[in-house]
Amino acid sequence: MPRAKKHYKIFNASCYGLKPLKDESIDALATDPPYGISFQNNYWDKDLPDPRIWRDCYRVLKPGAFGVVFSSIRLMHRLMVSLEDAGFLIKDVLMWAFLNGMPKSRNVALDIDKELGVESEVVGRYTYTQGYKKGGAENYYADEGKLKREPASELGKKYKGAGLGVKPAYEPIILIQKPLAPKLNVAENIIEYGTGALNFEATRIPYGAGDEKVGHNPHPKGRVTSNILRTDALGDGYDKFFLVPKVRQHKDDFNEHPTLKPVELMRQLVGLISFDAQTILDPFMGSGSTGIAAMQLGRQFFGYELEEAYYDVAQKRINAAWQDHEQLKLFDSAARNGAA
Numbered sequence: 001m002p003r004a005k006k007h008y009k010i011f012n013a014s015c016y017g018l019k020p021l022k023d024e025s026i027d028a029l030a031t032d033p034p035y036g037i038s039f040q041n042n043y044w045d046k047d048l049p050d051p052r053i054w055r056d057c058y059r060v061l062k063p064g065a066f067g068v069v070f071s072s073i074r075l076m077h078r079l080m081v082s083l084e085d086a087g088f089l090i091k092d093v094l095m096w097a098f099l100n101g102m103p104k105s106r107n108v109a110l111d112i113d114k115e116l117g118v119e120s121e122v123v124g125r126y127t128y129t130q131g132y133k134k135g136g137a138e139n140y141y142a143d144e145g146k147l148k149r150e151p152a153s154e155l156g157k158k159y160k161g162a163g164l165g166v167k168p169a170y171e172p173i174i175l176i177q178k179p180l181a182p183k184l185n186v187a188e189n190i191i192e193y194g195t196g197a198l199n200f201e202a203t204r205i206p207y208g209a210g211d212e213k214v215g216h217n218p219h220p221k222g223r224v225t226s227n228i229l230r231t232d233a234l235g236d237g238y239d240k241f242f243l244v245p246k247v248r249q250h251k252d253d254f255n256e257h258p259t260l261k262p263v264e265l266m267r268q269l270v271g272l273i274s275f276d277a278q279t280i281l282d283p284f285m286g287s288g289s290t291g292i293a294a295m296q297l298g299r300q301f302f303g304y305e306l307e308e309a310y311y312d313v314a315q316k317r318i319n320a321a322w323q324d325h326e327q328l329k330l331f332d333s334a335a336r337n338g339a340a
């Protein structure tokens with residue numbers, strides 16, 4: 001039996017230039033680029049990407065193609081300007097909402113004590129573990145950090161509980177589109193290139209229990225995807241939006257990428273901006289969540305990753321997803337032949 005042709009091509013190389021991709025050859029862009037905030041001191045997150053990558057993306061995307069680009073709240077505005085300068089239309093900003101964000105802050109009241117030369121009061125020891133730490137709870141606190149302290153100076157007491165930043169509870173995802181080809185309307189553009197519309201049918205959000213009787217003409221598959229994507233069910237009526245399970249940093253034993261995105265989230269996004277068998281590009285693929293989503297949805301995929309270690313993880317994960325998809329296809333066709 002001839003070996004199936006792989007549906008993906010990934011490069012352990014810098015994405016700049018997007019070699020060897022041809023002009024107007026890609027149907028959709030889904031990427032999670034460096035945020036420019038030095039997340040966990042990763043060198044590759046020091047700066048936003050050079051804007052020329054967005055011009056490269058513009059070159060290889062077909063007219064009317066959609067894209068989703070993850071961003072940080074602090075630097076989203078700069079990224080949006082770069083995308084717009086490259087020629088893209090800004091269509092929306094989706095919010096991936098979650099509950100488990102940690103505020104990056106300081107205990108200002110204790111800092112005030114220290115500045116005033118006043119010894120803060122020791123009131124006990126922390127007994128719980130917050131957040132995630134490699135090696136488990138035992139590694140979370142340094143010895144001296146286990147002590148719980150309260151401000152002792154008058155000014156420290158006044159500022160007790162003060163901090164520097166609110167709890168981050170969403171990440172913005174910029175929805176962009178390359179303009180339609182000159183003089184073509186949406187239908188003509190789709191006929192010519194296959195791009196120009198969002199795929200609502202494939203990405204509807206199923207109704208919650210008892211929630212089916214909404215509106216005059218509820219769609220059997222659920223609601224149209226909204227611009228809020230959530231990770232946590234709160235039971236507060238917001239469940240009608242897409243729910244994405246949380247992803248642990250080390251979900252796969254071999255995957256230590258610090259900014260791993262949930263495959264479920266990428267599947268929803270890739271499903272929204274593309275149609276069956278189309279080609280997806282991720283110039284900053286990291287450990288490959290976009291590629292896995294593409295394989296699971298029967299899309300083609302091109303990805304670039306500079307770091308060899310992340311590339312190797314991506315290769316392993318994407319190949320496994322492709323093989324699973326091929327198995328499913330074989331299984332489906334065997335079932336169809338058996339039924340015939």
Ligand SMILES: C[S@@+](CC[C@H](N)C(=O)[O-])C[C@H]1O[C@@H](n2cnc3c(N)ncnc32)[C@H](O)[C@@H]1O
Nearest residue numbers: 014015032259260261284286287288289305306
């Ligand atoms: C935010 S991470 C992507 C994580 C990915 N979403 C995942 O689920 O694993 C961005 C990635 O871009 C890579 N990167 C940075 N500059 C690059 C470049 N010029 N070309 C290709 N990859 C680059 C970094 O090494 C990093 O892995």
